Amino acid sequence: MIHIEKTSLIPNWQQELQSAFTDIDTLLRFLKLDTQELAEHYRAASDFPLLVTRSYAERIKKADWNDPLLLQVLPCLDELETHEGYLSDPVGDAQASKSPGIIHKYHGRILVITTGACAIHCRYCFRREFPYSDNSANRSQIANIQQYLAENPDVTEVILSGGDPLMLSDSKFQYLFESLSNNKQIQRIRIHTRLPIVLPNRITKHLLATLKSSRKKVVVVIHANHSNELNDEVESALLALKNIGVTLLNQTVVLKNINNNTPTLTSLSTRLFECHTLPYYLHVLDKVNGAAHFDTDIQHVHSIYAEMQKQLPGYLVPKLVREEQGKSHKSMLQTNYWGINI
Ligand SMILES: *Cc1c(COP(=O)(O)O)cnc(C)c1O
Numbered sequence: 001m002i003h004i005e006k007t008s009l010i011p012n013w014q015q016e017l018q019s020a021f022t023d024i025d026t027l028l029r030f031l032k033l034d035t036q037e038l039a040e041h042y043r044a045a046s047d048f049p050l051l052v053t054r055s056y057a058e059r060i061k062k063a064d065w066n067d068p069l070l071l072q073v074l075p076c077l078d079e080l081e082t083h084e085g086y087l088s089d090p091v092g093d094a095q096a097s098k099s100p101g102i103i104h105k106y107h108g109r110i111l112v113i114t115t116g117a118c119a120i121h122c123r124y125c126f127r128r129e130f131p132y133s134d135n136s137a138n139r140s141q142i143a144n145i146q147q148y149l150a151e152n153p154d155v156t157e158v159i160l161s162g163g164d165p166l167m168l169s170d171s172k173f174q175y176l177f178e179s180l181s182n183n184k185q186i187q188r189i190r191i192h193t194r195l196p197i198v199l200p201n202r203i204t205k206h207l208l209a210t211l212k213s214s215r216k217k218v219v220v221v222i223h224a225n226h227s228n229e230l231n232d233e234v235e236s237a238l239l240a241l242k243n244i245g246v247t248l249l250n251q252t253v254v255l256k257n258i259n260n261n262t263p264t265l266t267s268l269s270t271r272l273f274e275c276h277t278l279p280y281y282l283h284v285l286d287k288v289n290g291a292a293h294f295d296t297d298i299q300h301v302h303s304i305y306a307e308m309q310k311q312l313p314g315y316l317v318p319k320l321v322r323e324e325q326g327k328s329h330k331s332m333l334q335t336n337y338w339g340i341n342i
């Protein structure tokens with residue numbers, strides 16, 4: 001365990017980040033798991049290290065290797081296998097990058113890479129191999145974004161992504177957000193973040209004041225894959241966002257042995273709604289190197305989805321989508337009545 005000195009200058013959430021688990025051995029001991037087969041996990045962690053916040057780790061069941069939250073973050077040997085059809089940039093982001101840190105793939109909205117940092121490393125992440133070095137929210141990047149917007153007047157929405165945009169300090173985030181807020185062309189600012197889930201303390205008063213100060217519509221898209229991720233602290237953080245008028249949406253990835261069954265995904269939808277959040281996208285796994293062991297057969301995904309449609313009110317059924325290169329929007333996967341792909 002890392003002990004750090006608490007100073008009043010560092011906000012709690014940043015202190016919490018400094019004490020996140022980065023070492024497999026320590027995490028497994030905390031979870032009361034036998035550490036005998038560690039070597040296997042260590043090898044997989046060498047180029048995408050383990051990173052788990054304490055807040056998230058506390059939601060993992062003790063002494064259970066199959067816990068759905070643990071499986072999302074624990075490096076394993078399967079990641080080192082290569083599989084046909086799995087790439088390092090499966091969604092073609094490098095190709096769609098118009099200017100450093102700006103991805104303009106779809107009409108009317110640009111995605112901005114604000115930082116490469118995350119508070120947690122999800123083993124299935126499609127950005128795990130993305131080259132981030134030249135992308136960060138500094139003054140020159142902000143000038144670049146403004147220039148890009150001026151040259152592309154049809155863009156009315158900016159999506160802050162990463163990594164995780166809320167990994168920026170309150171002051172850096174405020175600077176970026178206000179610069180976008182002051183741009184007349186922009187109608188909506190969207191933030192794609194996992195921090196309300198994995199580090200709910202990140203939703204600070206300062207951040208809420210920044211978001212509230214804008215006259216733009218603010219959308220926060222969180223990322224939860226299982227209802228066990230949504231504890232009381234997460235619910236309070238989301239309520240705080242809702243109370244300042246933010247629209248809250250969630251995206252989920254279908255992950256083998258974690259949520260690839262109807263009961264898990266329907267409970268996730270109903271729990272999200274209790275947390276003031278609507279299910280937005282249900283993503284089929286992106287075929288990124290090292291993630292093949294999370295993939296679910298597409299016919300199985302279709303039958304799970306057809307069953308969700310039968311059991312849930314329409315507004316709690318997320319859109320089932322796949323990210324494809326060279327398309328003008330994310331591809332909806334259609335199913336017929338029997339759950340067969342059409
Ligand atoms: C998913 C995505 C968006 C947003 O798409 P929506 O369908 O509006 O949620 C924008 N840009 C990129 C590069 C994306 O991958």
Ligand code: SF4
Binds near residue numbers: 128
């Ligand atoms: S970008 Fe999102 S999915 Fe990828 S590691 Fe970071 S938090 Fe996880």
